[in-house]
Amino acid sequence: MIVNVPNPVIEVHDLTVIYNRKPALWDADFTIPKGKLVGIVGPNGAGKSTLIKAIMGLVPLSSGHAELFGKPLDEVRQKVSYVPQRESVDWDFPASALDVVLMGRYRHTGLFRRISKKDRNIAFECLKKVRMEAFANRQIAQLSGGQQQRVFLARALAQQADIYLMDEPFAGIDATTESAIVDLLFEMRSEGKTIMVVHHDLESAYEYFDWFVLLNTRLVACGPKEEVFTQDLLVETYGGKMNVLAKIGELIRENTFPVREDNSPLR
Amino acid sequence: MDAFWIILTGSLVASSCALLGCYLVLRKMAMVGDAISHAVLPGIFLAYMLAGTRSSVPLLIGAAVFGVLCTFLIELLTKRMRMQNDAAIGLTFTFLFAIGVILATRFASYAHLDQDCILYGEIAYVPFDVGWTLDIGGAIGVLEIPVAIGILSALLVGVIALIWWAYKPLFITTFDPAYAAAIGISTTFWHYVLMGTVSLTTVLSFESVGAILVVAFLIGPAATxxxxxxxLPVMLILAVLIGILSAILGYWLAVWINGSIAGAMATVVGGLFGLALFFSPSYGIIGKHWRKAELS
Known part of the structure; x- marks a missing residue:
């Protein structure tokens, strides 16, 4: 079940990534339309992070390629922003929250110019959007996990991009941060941004996203959530993992009834 | 006057090393400095054999080439062969150093290149190699500027210029290489810029102060x-001040105990780190206990 769209903003062709002679991502081929909030869902080790790293050119590709706005990444880098996993950096680094957010402005100012007042203002506005303005000058080691994640998001916002690729922004954060991030993602979508998010939790996934990429090393499905977030496809994605399967059944039931009510006012 | 030149030599080396050391420590690559300082040995002997002279320029080039070769091999073993970083460092530099030792024992009798001098250096001889004289009159009269002071000043200016010019790319590739690559900054390029500079610094410095003191200055002040x-900007400035302080105190310690100057300077580096470890207001052991006691 792969729904292809006309004029996609993200186009992935036959993408294969092999680590240590073992495929991490196998022949993924799909398209994503503009202005969607896309969830990348699948079991552990399904190649979810690998997929967005491959799109960002951060891992060597064994075959295939990705296009953004119909062009190779190098031509449109300014319009694409990436949020790495929070654990991928050393948070004991001697930098403040604002220093990290300012990195999102490096490309705009030029790599060898001093940071301008305008950059500082934009960075501060982005901290405000994630409700972290009070922590601008705090050293990043003194922030909680959720606050660190919000700093990463603010950095991505500071890039003022049109496509955002986020690697597990909901991993290991508190409920306040989760709802703050979700509000922000909805707001970004309403501004026409396209956002792809690697996500672990199936229960919240249906609520957060309107488009899904179901992945289990190979691409199982890609399309609007009503068509793709179905029992059959989720079972296929998660294979024989019983505890997950039971949960999927419940989810489908919960999610199906309200949808039917909405759709049948005339009958 | 000799005391002044020796302390100035130590301070210049300490400043260049401390600045670069901050980046090495933050990149968790502190031991790469150690590796480079040993791996340049075969480069020095090969350059001597090829050029047939003991003048500095060919030796310097030979050493710098092997310094970069060493970082390249370490990078190759960790990234491509998936070897542990510390194992790769240990394997690479002992191998290159061993080649240097063979070359040294086979050809050193002609070369008058002394392994002891390369490893431990002799900062006390710096003032005898006068490069320039300057008549400033007054009480001091003719100033005899040692060659090493000229070279090391130029090096420090170069290192400061690099960090000033490339502050942003060095900062971002150190903190978050994946994000840097995602916005189109080559992490490999900046890795080799930094490692090339470390090689050059190591080679230029250990001619006058010895490899061990170079490693001490690369890691100690930055870690302190x-x-x-x-x-980060404060860390860079503090590291330089700590390095200079180590050079000054180290010289007086050496005079007092009548021992090796390089040894004394390296000892002070360790001593200052120990002080910071206990008494640092934010991260020191005592500070932490005190805050814990306040909370309970």
Missing amino acids: AYLLTDR
């Missing part, structure tokens, strides 16, 4: 400054 601040 790391304990005292949580801003």
Whole structure:
């Protein structure tokens, strides 16, 4: 079940990534339309992070390629922003929250110019959007996990991009941060941004996203959530993992009834 | 006057090393400095054999080439062969150093290149190799500027210029290489810029102060400054001040105990780190206990 769209903003062709002679991502081929909030869902080790790293050119590709706005990444880098996993950096680094957010402005100012007042203002506005303005000058080691994640998001916002690729922004954060991030993602979508998010939790996934990429090393499905977030496809994605399967059944039931009510006012 | 030149030599080396050391410590690559300082040995002997002279320029080039070769091999073993970083460092530099030792024992009798001098250096001889004289009159009269002071000043200016010019790319590739690559900054390029500079610094410095003191200055002041601040610019400045302080105190310690100057300077580096470890207001052991006691 792969729904292809006309004029996609993200186009992935036959993408294969092999680590240590073992495929991490196998022949993924799909398209994503503009202005969607896309969830990348699948079991552990399904190649979810690998997929967005491959799109960002951060891992060597064994075959295939990705296009953004119909062009190779190098031509449109300014319009694409990436949020790495929070654990991928050393948070004991001697930098403040604002220093990290300012990195999102490096490309705009030029790599060898001093940071301008305008950059500082934009960075501060982005901290405000994630409700972290009070922590601008705090050293990043003194922030909680959720606050660190919000700093990463603010950095991505500071890039003022049109496509955002986020690697597990909901991993290991508190409920306040989760709802703050979700509000922000909805707001970004309403501004026409396209956002792809690697996500672990199936229960919240249906609520957060309107488009899904179901992945289990190979691409199982890609399309609007009503068509793709179905029992059959989720079972296929998660294979024989019983505890997950039971949960999927419940989810489908919960999610199906309200949808039917909405759709049948005339009958 | 000799005391002044020796302390100035130590301070210049300490400043260049401390600045670069901050980046090595933050990149968790502190031992790469050690590796480079040993791996340049075969480069020095090969350059001597090829050029047939003991003048500095060919030796310097030979050493710098092997310094970069060493970082390249370490990078190759960790990235491509998936070897542990510390194992790759240990394997690479002992191998290159061993080749250097063979070359040294086979050809050193002609070369008058002394392994002891390369490893331990002799900072006390710096003032005898006068490069320039300057008549400033007054009480001092003719100033005899040692060659090493000229070279090391130029090096420090170069290192400061690099960090000033490339502050942003060095900062971002050190903190978050994946994000840097995602916005189109080549992490490999900046890795080799930094490692090339470290090689050059090591080679230029250990001619006058010896490899061991170079490693001490690369790691010690940066690690001490790391304990005292949580801003990179402050860390860079503090590391330089700590390095200079180590050179000054080290010289007087050496005079007092009548021992090796390089040894004394390296000892002070360790001593200052120990002080910071205990008494740093934010990260020190005592500070932490005190805050814990306050909370309970």
